[in-house]
Amino acid sequence: MKALSKKSDHELVYLFSEGQSEALETLVLRHKDKLYTSIYFLVKDKYLAEDIFQEVFIRVIDTMRGGRYSEEGKFLPWAMRIAHNLCVDHFRKVKRTPVIRTSEDTDIFEVLNFSEGSAEDKMMRRQSHDRVRDLLNKLPEDQREVIILRHYADMSFKEIAAATDCSINTALGRMRYGLINLRKMMTYKQAAV
Helix, strand or coil: CCHCCCCHHHHHHHHCCCHHHHHHHHHHHHHHHHHHHHHHHHHHCCHHHHHHHHHHHHHHHHHCCCCCCCCCCCHHHHHHHHHHHHHHHHHHHHCCCCCCCCCCCCCHHHHCCCCCCHHHHHHHHHHHHHHHHHHHCCCCCCHHHHHHHHHHCCCCCCHHHHHHHHCCHHHHHHHHHHHHHHHHHHHHHHHHC
């Protein structure tokens, strides 16, 4: 397994297609945090995010086993696109829009593996994360989505454009206006305090 962790995504996909199932396990472990975090931020439901996460890898496996996977880009952007499409499909089915709000039972920032610190550090970090989440909630959905995909899923603007089915310039514009709106809200909150 250690030898597999040093392989590239491309090599792991090839090894899986040749029948080495451990290669898929390595891919899942390598990308699970980014994929799950992005899904969770979009659907804001722990159990639904887990279901969609599993469905992503079912689709990945089916595509690779069926010989339909072509290495046009990186594995992660392809898997992120599948995840994004499954989230969109879910919201089309239930005809509602995803909302990002604080969840009592799950803290998304724990998934991001922040380092441990003192109790005071943890409390300050949690308060800061809650404030960021509250501000993200107030952004228009398209701006919020681009910020989440850029900062939490670490996607490039080219990858974001592909995942959200818009041009790179549109993704950049949404990011710009999202950050401007966040700054305005932060300035307003600081002035109110």
